[in-house]
């Protein structure tokens with residue numbers, strides 16, 4: 265199992281090259297479910313995530329109400345649609361330490377701009 269994980273990480277690193285944030289769609293056991301809801305109902309849950317540098321963090325994104333979008337600051341990757349009733353998986357790897365803000369990219373209500381979280 266450990267060698268499989270190492271092989272996965274190596275493949276991911278080979279595929280993504282140098283970007284500071286790598287995002288790869290992949291089915292992942294042990295993923296964190298990240299729920300989006302309008303800011304009045306809590307925004308992202310959980311809103312704070314942590315992961316080690318170079319360690320993959322697997323997310324399963326879904327919405328509890330309306331269509332949201334998921335994007336990370338300091339990344340040029342296209343936003344991911346976060347739809348009610350659907351799970352969208354993604355894997356992130358950060359190759360530099362820091363605080364990365366993630367946010368909603370779809371107008372989802374009057375407090376849309378408050379729908380933020382941090383990794």
Ligand SMILES: [Cu+2]
Pocket residue numbers: 332333368369370371372373376377379
């Ligand atoms: Cu929004």
